[in-house]
Amino acid sequence: MDPAEVQQRLKRLAQAHPGEHPYTLALRLQAETGKIITGQLAKQILQRLGQDQA
Numbered sequence: 001m002d003p004a005e006v007q008q009r010l011k012r013l014a015q016a017h018p019g020e021h022p023y024t025l026a027l028r029l030q031a032e033t034g035k036i037i038t039g040q041l042a043k044q045i046l047q048r049l050g051q052d053q054a
Helices: 003-016 022-033 039-049
Strands: none
Touching (some): 003 022, 003 039, 022 039
């Protein structure tokens, strides 16, 4: 899975679950795709996308 797809899926998850902690979104992404990312990386991606709710 390329980085753009990870960003897109993470953004979709953040929109579907507003206010959810980035670590939880990272776990949801892992469950959905099998791609392992850290909560810190999820937070950084969301900040870059302007979607950080934490």
